[in-house]
Amino acid sequence: MANQPLTNKGMGFIIGASSVGTLIEWYDFYIFGMLATIISKQFFPEDSGTSALLSTLAIFAAGFIVRPFGALVFGRLGDLIGRKYTFLLTLVLMGGSTFAIGLVPGFQTIGWAAPILVLILRLVQGLALGGEYGGAATYVAEHAPAHRRGFWTSWIQTTATLGLFLALGIIILIRQSQGVETFTSEWGGWRYPFWISLLLVIVSIVIRMRMSESPLFAKVKAEGKISKNPLKESFGHRSNFKMVLLALFGAVMGQGVIWYTGQFYAQSFIENVCKVNFIDSRNIILIAILFATPFFVIFGSLSDRVGRKWIMMLGMILGIISYRPIYKTFLEWTKPANKTELVNLTETKASPAVAAIDAKDQTKVLLTVKYDTVYTDGAVYTHSKTDTLHLASPLKASVANASFIMPGGDTITSHIKTAKDVVLPEGIQYASVSSHSAKPGVVLEKSLDKGTFWGMVLLVFVQILYVTMVYGPIAAFLVELFPTKIRYTSMSLPYHIGNGVFGGLVPFLGTLIVEFTKTDTNPAGDPLAGLWYPIGVAILSLIIGVVYLQNKIDENVMD
């Protein structure tokens, strides 16, 4: 039984059962990151230093410390008791903690218990993710025939990207159907993606319960050859530890930065640097993912014929060469100076101003004015200018409109913003403004024209194509490096350091490098400078990979 090759149908079930669980774990991990702004508002109030510390711990520690730690804990467990029960356990932990995050009341309701609970649950998520991937990849690889190992394991590789797709899709769907205000309220729609996780996890657990143990692990166990101390054998024995280091520096480190740049840095850059609006920036990523995902399987399958090494190296080379031109193009395409404004001024529209009265101090009002600039290509750039006004006497929300007499004598009329469903009677209340903010906050949001939108989809697609080149074959590559009895432990740690640490730091270090370039004459700095981090790490990994790695496919992973 142990060494009998499986039929395509049998492999299909194994892939499906393994992949669904892994996909859900990625989904669970991503939704927290994608909803970080709302979570921060609900659980980590801005005006508290302690809360900011807890927030930092939740974001940084979960990815950078707990993920590799989870790789060690569950990797060891997987090599001691088996793959099946270990990745069942990681799934239960991940699903349970995700669902529980959706149930924690906000800071307003339960105070400090809220951020502490969320922090603990987020750390459990990081721990579980650290154990999941190695188990699923090992499990599938240990079932797959040698000549198709790249092909079959590449299905597992699609899950990280599809998990992102699922998370993005569900969040956009709920946000669009509810509206922003309801979505972001304490018990609003942002919690639904967390609750949906429970359903997905239950289905996945039922499927995984029907799976049998990996035949290779079962064989090793039956022969009494299970490792007594997987951690010591993986990292304490020089002959294996040198392979762990080679896997990390020669492949996974470069793969991690290519992956995070192509999917996460791209979205962040498009939204925060190019100022493309929430929906457009996410739709760009969603569509690019949809078209690029099949290439994980294509490159995984190709690696069975030409070897793993050069496909991964090519992905790194292409990223190194093209990242700066691609991101420069993003900037050029969205720069107002490169567009022609419609001369017909009726097309440049100002929305009515909105005044929000401060709940505690009714002499303080936030006045927001929005105006759209329309361009000949169809793009619309919306500027929201928010000014803090200090009034001579308190303003009351007794009528629908207010007219503010500014210190210079100008008058601005606005709607008064009220709580949802409250309708004020018509009328104008006059107020004299004693002073207003020296620098009003200006937010720019760009709705793209069709040409730019699809151009950006293409450029993100190209970057995800690089991701598929480095990530598609890597499960098979890692599995083939290590012996069965310590495989789970040995491959999990470099994978999670490469992805969680090197990849996960792309946004943070990217921002830090941009800070270096800020000068008095150029206070904004060089927005492309942040790319030097992924490019530098990819170059280092490429050199090590090219010089040290073999392009050999290991036919026998049964030893």
Add this chain to the structure above:
Amino acid sequence: MNALKRLLGFVWMALAPLLVAFMFWQAADKISKASEATKSNITLQWAIILFIFIPVCIGLMIFGYYSVKGLYDHLPESSAEITD
């Protein structure tokens, strides 16, 4: 190729402490420039980064050392070779 592997080993051994020194310099710089309100938070961020990066840099140094010693001249063909 083996000569190149050994030669590059010296580069990795030198690069690792340089990276650690650079990270410490950056941490000290950013923490010293932080406002009172954000200082503890920025200190925590950098403490986490240093905590995880120092072992990784030690790993890079060991990788360089193994390269210089010729441990990567021949990569194992089977798991039987991964025993010591």
